[in-house]
Amino acid sequence: MQFHQSRRRFLGHSLGGVFAFAMKHACDSLFAAEPTGAVKRCVVLWMGGGPSQMETFDPKPGKATGGPTTSIATNVPGIEIASNFPEIAKRMDRLSLIRNLSSPEADHDRGQYIMHTGYPLIQAFPRPTLGSIVSHESPAADFPLFVSVGGKGLGPAYMGSDHAPFSVEDPAAAVQLIAGLRRQRRSMKFLEEFSTKFDESHLGSGLDRRRATLQRIERMMTTPFVKALDVDNSSESDRSRYGDGEFGRRCLLARRLLESGVRFVEIQHDGWDTHADNFNSVAELCGQIDAPWSALLDDLQSSGLWNETLVVWMGEFGRTPQINSDNGRDHFPNVTPVVLGGGAIKGGVVVGQTNETGLEIAGDKVTVPDLFATLLTGLGLDPAHEFRTEFGAIAPASDHGKVISTLL
Secondary structure: OOOOOOHHHHHHHHHHHHHHHHOHHHOOOOOOOOOOOOOOEEEEEEEEOOOOHHHOOOOOOOOHHHOOOOEEEOOOOOOEEEOOOHHHHOOHHHEEEEOOEEOOOOOHHHHHHHHHHOOOOOOOOOOOOHHHHHHHHOOOOOOOOEEEEOOOOOOOHHHOHHHOOEEEOOHHHHHHHHHHHHHHHHHHHHHHHHHOOOOHHHOOHHHHHHHHHHHHHHHHHOOHHHHHOOHHHOOHHHHHHHOOOHHHHHHHHHHHHHHHOOOEEEEEEEOOOOOOOHHHHHHHHHHHHHHHHHHHHHHHHHHOOHHHEEEEEEOOOEEOOOOOOOOOOOEEOOOOOEEEEOOOOOOOOEEOOEOOOOOOEOOOOEEHHHHHHHHHHHOOOOOOOEEEOOOOOEEEOOOOOOOOHHHO
């Protein structure tokens, strides 16, 4: 279930996603019910590998488990975070922390799965990722509503390929993707012209399907979505604030996509599996995301999209409070850090706490289903809503979680 792949394979997957999307109106829906259209926008900052809560949003300075990490005050009195996030600390009034989320999964693949779907992995009954649910429940559009930036992302399960993530490796790959789409469009036009020279009665629905696909791509190529893919058209000020780093360019692309009408964007940032040299590695990783993440928050606020956009920062699990012999931290799902903001989420709230060493959650725990019930509610969706799969099985949107009321 690893997200990493070669650029050639990635562009192939992306173009495949385009044609799956383009066939949307030529294929039967899996669902009898119409999408609700109630969902807003969501951007997920996915920290692949599992970020350490101790070096990000639940530091323990002065404790043996805390290592050399220090804490800094934020612009919310009483809330301190790791000094690795100086810019985010200035914006804590817009964000809220979950310090007591506990996941049952310590394996990377299973951890990625449950944190993307809200359900534990059961091969016989795959579940859709949150982005696929958002795509399905949004009004139809002539462009993809779910985009994964930096990786392929997880699949739509029973919701079908219509709601799979449209994958973009990075802004440079997006430019190649646009060129590829134009080439494919010319090729499909040729095929259509060639096919019409023959007796269409022998071609049946194949020609109709090709035409429907071509028309869909034609419409998509004229939407703001395609223009948004090219971050080189951004202003010099934007490029400066987000920076030239990989994550910065991905955040800028995500903002442009949200502005173009995309409903769900996942930005992937790998490298957080810090079994060795944890403290230097996490400091470097946080340095890569602190300014771009802050710029994204600022732009969502100034553009008026903040109240319509749910922002989520998370990975597959946290890291052990104990420091191993390689000066690293190992997998620790018992405490999985999550940061939320935007939309209906209250800012400046801390949910739960760990004990003074970070080894245990002190008091009540938040479960992964609780998180997903909260995310769905924040997006205007009913966590108890039941979908019906193509096999007739009933599939609730969330796994009987309880909404975290202090956040909404």
